[in-house]
Amino acid sequence: MTHTSHVSPRLSHLIATAVGAIVALLLGIVAAPAFADAGDVDAASRGVVRVVLVNQAGEELVPVTHGSGFAVTSNQIVTNAHVIREALQDDTLRIGIVPSEGTGSAFVRPIAVSPRNDLALLEIVGSDLRLPPLTMAGGATAGLGEVSAVGYPMNVDLAQGLEMSDIFTAQPPVKSRGFLSGERPSRQFDTILHTAPIARGNSGGPLLDGCGRVLGVNSFGADSNGSDAEFYFAVSLRELLPFLRDNGIEPRTNALPCRSIEELNAAERARFDAQRAEAQALIDTREEARREARSEARLKAQIEVMEERDDAMAIALILLLIGIGAGYAATQLRAQGRSDQAANSAAQSRAMIAAGAAGAAFIATILIWVSRPGYAEIEDRVAAALDQAEGGTADSDGQPISFAGDGSMICTLAPERSRITGARTDDVEFSWAADGCVNGRTQYGMTGGEWARVFVPNNEAAVSVNTYDPQTRIFRTDRFLLSRADMDAARDARRAYTPPACGVTDGARVLGEQQSGVIAQLPDRPNERLVYTCEASINAGTQKGEEP
Template sequence: MILHTTRILALALSLLFAAMVPSAPAQADEADIAAAARGVVRVVIIGRDGDEIFPIAHGTGFVVAGERIVTNAHVINPAIEDKRLAIGIVPPEGGDAVYARPISVSPRNDLAILATTKPMNLPVLTIAGNPASGQSAVTAIGYPMNVDRAQGLDQNDLFRATPPVLSTGFLSGRRPSREMDTLLHTAPIARGNSGGPLVDNCGRVIGVNSFGAESEGTEAEFFFAVSTRELLPFLRANDIQPQLNALPCRSLAELDAEDEARRQQTLAAEQRRTAAAEAALAMRRDELRRDITYRTIDARTNQMALALLLFIIALAAGGTAYLMHLRADMRMRAISGSVAIVALVAALVAWLTRPAFADIENELEAALNAEQADGEAGADPGDKPSGAILSQATYSCVLDQQRSRVTSAPEQDVEIGWTAQGCVNGRTQYGLNAGDWTRVLVPSSEAAVSVNRFDPEAREYVVERYLLDRDAMSEARERRGKYEAPQCGAGDQAATQLGIDQSTVVSALPDRPNERLVYTCTLAKAGAD
């Protein structure tokens, strides 16, 4: 039961209290809150007079799994006490109202679970895995009666799909009582909000709104929500495995800023490594040039000395040949002359083949290339986290929580079997567009579009999920229906065409996704290069 008193002074005190509360770490993401609201329903207690049905009362509920709705026990208590009354579930947009039946009711902590008689295909709300704490911003989602009255809605309007009302405030801490564990907050709720979710900035449920504190006119208004300490055990006791997320709520703007800072750090580190490598190369070049220059000078000196010695021998042999000529010793003259000629030719060869200073740079480059080749040959390919793209490989990918914005309960580990033609796990063909391998998934039973990207060179897998309303989802499905995705192995042309076709769906999506999952991948098994 909501005890709601409106007083100008109380409102002023509430605003003053809100102003005194420390600012939240980040503003609520409207897209996330809107996505959560699409899983919030109106719970109507229905009476019957002959063939005519009419609403007796109503509250709020939200989807936790399949056709399972959570609400407050006191919302459906009239239908439990009077079997002539029925329970109706009205979706927030499109679709028809359906009946529901209670499958578990817990008066102690004011919780109840309903099962719808027909599938409604509404999004399941994610529940925050960690207990809420601090004084963060919160949003209450529901169907307050005073808003219905202000709009002049009649009884029949309560059976028509209507978006829920969103109200914001601050969490004021846990407030355990003798009966149950509750959260105290300042997000305004009224009669009709009972059973609706209290969500954080990422649209994750942190409590179930139940009742409000009575104001005496001069006091600030506070409201109570049953905490997830009560909700989670209740769901599990009824064999419902909720969609949990215990990660911090972070904005995409924050992640983008961190990514840019990381990119700048990586760029600066790469520049430092490049500068260090260039300095080391310059130092090594100077060392080699000095060594080669010394060797060249030594070699030139030795060959010049050899040329001089041979020239002296040639002169001596020539003089001896001349002397033997004067003595008419033809035999010795021939021998001496031959020695003189050979020595002179050898001297010329030694002189002309001496190392040239111009060859120092060529020898230097050859030495540097040889050292680089030796280094590459001795390197371990497994030391490189990325680089060459393999024609076929299996990658183990792990969610990088620091770089991800998570609003649901995604897989922490993903295995990707990849081929160079863009086939994933032997069954899903990715499209190639502007050098990026991408697959756009538009399911028929879920109000979300996923854009999956895999970069085999950087070894990174990214999933971006867009949680869309009914109209946007219908448009995405219509665009998806205009093309056929090829089977794996259809060829490069088919992959390129798929990339072009998928861009028609991507162009209709919002500027930012609700969720970005970044996976870092390592090579688990390599195929043929």
């Protein structure tokens, strides 16, 4: 026997829509191109410095030449060995750095120099200047990707009319774009060939991918002889990473694909559309099943009610006939007693018994007739059958089911939904309460139907906006990498309010309004987005440490 399932045209359309959205989502994740994000390059550029060789004559510092460098820790800088070569051979020269922001500068000392692969490591001395370290691109370099070279080319200084003495003033580095042309060994070390223009002074600056991660250290250019296309070379990570590790530095490395926020947003929209179509298809399927179950339950109830009514009416008819018979017998017995005085007493007794039986039969007939199920009973039985089939809202112990998003959560990063350029990606553990209280002490604010908490640290050039959706158990961190001036403004806005503690009446709404001042200063899109999927933790306690 062949069983054929019937699927309505609407359900088929919804299923096709869901499948199409899922395919679009997968294609968007797998095949979407990566583009350079100016915000990420700008953020990475804040860790790029001008490396200056100076001759100190008395109190006066006289710059001799300069190159570029970038921070790999808060107080250590990478540059080319050839940038500081003269200072290594002339004890009258000192090495200084000028950051891209602020008014501070500092002297540095070389702690490792490798002429073989043109790398040098410098360390800040005698200053509390701290720099934002750059992140290394941990994945394999893909050909023909867009890249940015960042540094301080001398020809730009000359075009701007800057004197050598002006290089002690903090200025943003110059950024140029090009494309990767491949990796190849050159001058005894591995290099990256690219087309992002560099000039004298760019040496030691970073070559960045579209997410602002370091691909290499710009070193030299090809001689075009005024006619051929120009190519440039950067010391590759195959040289840089071992050099850093040999000197006790484990740099921040990120091997995840570089995708834009726009790509993530498009993927999330496709994901949402797919989930909505899937949910609608499931609703329609359940509704169809419910209609079928209701139809079956109604047919069954109709049959049961009609059978019970027929049975009741048959019994009532039998009892009625019994009552009539008993009444007739009682009448005859009374007549017999009146005609036969000798048997009067016995006849009267039997007549009373027959009359009682007739009365009982009539009463039972009336009760059965009145209590027989009516046609309204059909709908009641249908509703009861559906309720029993669908179950209630309590657990096996009869206790109400708690909301899925409450309790102790442990959240794991979803790389396919995230954009990470340098942030840590550790698991997040916290305890969530229905009123937006985290770990019993950190209140989240409610704005536009979303739970959020803004964090403005004093020791990091980034503002984080954490959000949590108890319904989907999605925890998200949007990180905005800001300039020094923008961070100062964000810190001022944060110091202007004191967040309400957990348990304060209307605390979620109040905090939502308070945080709006900081959020209003943030760019339209974050530099990083970390998306975590959460599930109930088996641990009763919460992790102590940094709040989520």
